[in-house]
Amino acid sequence: MEVIDLKSMLPAELENYMASIGEPRFRAKQVFSWLAKGAERFDDMRNIPQQLRTKLGESCSINRLKLLQKQVSRLDGTTKYLWELSDGNAVETVVMRYDYGLSVCISSQVGCRQGCAFCASTIGGLVRNLTPSEMLDEVLYSQKDQGEKINHIVLMGIGEPLENYDAVLRFLRLVNHPDGLNIGMRHIAISTCGLTEKIDMLALEDLQITLAVSLHAPDDETRSRLMPVNRETGVARLIEACEHYYEKTGRRVSFEYAMIDGVNDSERQARQLAALAHRVRAHINLIPLNHVEERSLSPSTKENFRSFCRVLDENGANYTVRRSLGGDVDASCGQLRRKREQNLTRDPLNTPHKGVNA
Ligand code: SAH
Numbered sequence: 535m536e537v538i539d540l541k542s543m544l545p546a547e548l549e550n551y552m553a554s555i556g557e558p559r560f561r562a563k564q565v566f567s568w569l570a571k572g573a574e575r576f577d578d579m580r581n582i583p584q585q586l587r588t589k590l591g592e593s594c595s596i597n598r599l600k601l602l603q604k605q606v607s608r609l610d611g612t613t614k615y616l617w618e619l620s621d622g623n624a625v626e627t628v629v630m631r632y633d634y635g636l637s638v639c640i641s642s643q644v645g646c647r648q649g650c651a652f653c654a655s656t657i658g659g660l661v662r663n664l665t666p667s668e669m670l671d672e673v674l675y676s677q678k679d680q681g682e683k684i685n686h687i688v689l690m691g692i693g694e695p696l697e698n699y700d701a702v703l704r705f706l707r708l709v710n711h712p713d714g715l716n717i718g719m720r721h722i723a724i725s726t727c728g729l730t731e732k733i734d735m736l737a738l739e740d741l742q743i744t745l746a747v748s749l750h751a752p753d754d755e756t757r758s759r760l761m762p763v764n765r766e767t768g769v770a771r772l773i774e775a776c777e778h779y780y781e782k783t784g785r786r787v788s789f790e791y792a793m794i795d796g797v798n799d800s801e802r803q804a805r806q807l808a809a810l811a812h813r814v815r816a817h818i819n820l821i822p823l824n825h826v827e828e829r830s831l832s833p834s835t836k837e838n839f840r841s842f843c844r845v846l847d848e849n850g851a852n853y854t855v856r857r858s859l860g861g862d863v864d865a866s867c868g869q870l871r872r873k874r875e876q877n878l879t880r881d882p883l884n885t886p887h888k889g890v891n892a
Contacts, residue, residue: 643693
């Protein structure tokens with residue numbers, strides 16, 4: 535018998551479910567808010583009658599995350615979590631502190647199949663999609679551990695969120711719901727490697743989220759070298775999708791651009807980048823490349839970084855240089871999970887459980 539994942543259900547669906555098992559619809563709201571508060575057992579739901587708790591326990595599940603590892607940056611307090619999912623897979627979540635509060639960066643897949651040349655998350659390929667409730671748990675468990683409300687979410691952890699489109703959209707609606715975490719769509723950002731058809735679909739949902747596009751190169755030759763996804767679609771089609779997104783939603787996209795020595799940091803590329811950004815009125819986020827052990831690419835030199843910025847200035851581009859947080863805690867996506875996998879392969883009997891249970 536299939537076990538029902540109640541935490542992935544929206545209130546209207548929970549109502550239908552309650553009706554289908556002969557219970558009053560108002561129970562749905564109660565159960566939804568317990569789950570959104572992070573209740574781990576039906577027995578914790580004190581305003582639900584015992585017979586209903588037992589009934590729910592027989593056919594439904596509440597998934598949990600187990601904390602495998604937690605690293606807190608001594609530099610800026612950035613916290614990185616490695617969680618174990620119910621099937622033994624692991625994902626990473628990072629919590630960062632900004633002036634406006636806590637922001638959580640969550641994973642949307644176990645592994646990734648996009649194959650970007652600079653990224654640690656993709657090295658072992660894609661294992662599976664995360665469910666909406668697993669993504670929700672990344673927020674709930676991080677919030678519980680922090681002891682403070684999280685008010686911003688970015689989907690910039692492991693995985694390509696738009697490849698797991700339906701689950702990600704459901705997750706957005708769960709966290710946005712007033713009876714749930716009630717996090718405004720404007721406080722949520724999705725980062726994509728540029729799946730153009732999915733960007734077109736997302737534009738039609740007309741959500742007020744921020745769309746971040748990992749551009750990393752303005753020309754097809756360089757972008758295809760760094761990001762295999764570009765070989766199918768090309769920069770021109772991606773820019774078209776960004777324009778369409780802006781027209782439909784009125785929300786400016788942002789371009790993520792990791793500065794890689796001798797690859798994408800020439801003055802010519804700065805001019806090309808400024809022109810693309812101008813066309814879609816995008817904001818550019820320049821990111822110093824995080825070194826990943828397995829990758830041979832290096833961050834741009836200070837001189838190249840500076841002249842790249844100068845050309846952007848001269849061309850009137852709108853950009854910021856992203857502060858690099860958590861440099862001492864493997865905060866670049868995929869690094870912790872990758873280390874765990876290597877430990878597992880090196881010594882299969884070695885227990886990976888270094889942390890305390892959540
Ligand atoms: N698949 C999505 C989200 C995951 S990656 C995407 O491609 O956008 C989140 C961001 O981190 C992306 O902009 C990605 O390109 C960037 N990134 C990955 N590895 C990096 C590294 N080593 N240094 C700097 N940025 C990196």
